[in-house]
Amino acid sequence: MSALRPWAGVALLLLPVLIWVLSLAANYDVIADVDVSRASLAPSVDHWLGCDHLGRDVLWRLITASESFVGPSLFACVVALVIGVPAGALSGWLGGLPASLTRFGLTTVASLPRFVLVLLVCAAFGNSVQLIALAAGVAYAPTLAEAIYARIQSFRHRGFVLAGQAHGLRSGRILWLHLLWVNHRRLILRHCVQLFAYFLLLETTLSYIGGLDGAGSFGVAQPDPSWGNMIAFEWREPQANIWATLAPGLATALVLLGATWTGRSLIEEQA
Template identity: 35%
Template structure:
């Protein structure tokens, strides 16, 4: 990764965004929920570098605090997907037989639905809110990681060291934990990295539809949703969160691609 300047830039961008998310209270110049009805929809100025929204709140402060929500949402969604998908995929691939067949058909059923539609349906069951929305996204993402983990387990269970562990009487749990998972984790980690920008966009989509972050808190998706109403009279409001989503997604993709090339020599240019 150090030999790829684009990946280094992506990593630096991600580091800056994460630091902004962690230290949002200290970095933000204003209270993101403070309303000033005498300064509604103001253009960028020395006092408000990115202007104000329709309630007079500082856009820059809401953008910085929105980074906290958006990064948290992405981590939550991908974390849930990993916790659900990886064990299921490993069990299906290693066990084989009817267990693999049943799990594979369930995964195929989930994958047959458009991701955002399924996420909206699950959010409707769990309830509106950022955490529930991202739990639903994690459930939708889980089959992708499960399929990848299953494919790796199908290959690894044929290896000699796995056969040796069976001969010594190791249980299925120990074989999966000590032999299959460590050797299957590299491509899964790459896929997790590449899912981060997808989770970020999913959060923005669900918040735009009103299913994610709820007022008065902000995320980048909810900021775009609110600014969209005033797009004709104050279009600049949409630029900041939109660019933030674009830059963060590109940074995640760049780091993910670099990680894939580093872990898979056949993928190197």
């Protein structure tokens, strides 16, 4: 079982990405698909997960909701990589005052709770998923940078770095190829997986809160589907089709589980 866990993790993690591609390809109009005559319909052959209390197909909303987090969370990963990798690598490699200054900046950002930071950005600049993704990426970058910094710092005076220099390898090649690519890619990938999961949780949480207050002031607002607002939209309905709340909740849990398993399998034993 434990041998299968990494593969199960990757499969669970790739599932939303596949669904996202499917959703983009199908381009199904979930907003127009309202039919009150099938309100709270139980699962059937026509509607595999039934319908919600407005008579909207739950499966299609579940699929389309992937658009509200997969793309943005990949964007968040890119933002975190673009900031975190050079900052961590260069400060770990160069040391001295530039490193101290960079790390001071990073720790300042890291000292704000991420969730609060994201809420602040939403409050100040408006509430779009792309903006949330940008904020999440920026908020996560210090964690990535610190992890890379700590390892580069400890690798910098190792024998093989010195030996590489003695063989005439340029510093740039040692840093980017031997240190970052060969020795840090798993670490970086693990942080990306973690950020992916973090963003899913963040978007679901915000959309859930936004869905509860009805005004849609946080996250993705109805009628656009998100796993968070799907739960918020249905769970207080007396005659609800239970799959309309259960399915997005289960989907969220499974993807997070996949991310945890994948992340764990990427932790390498310390050399």
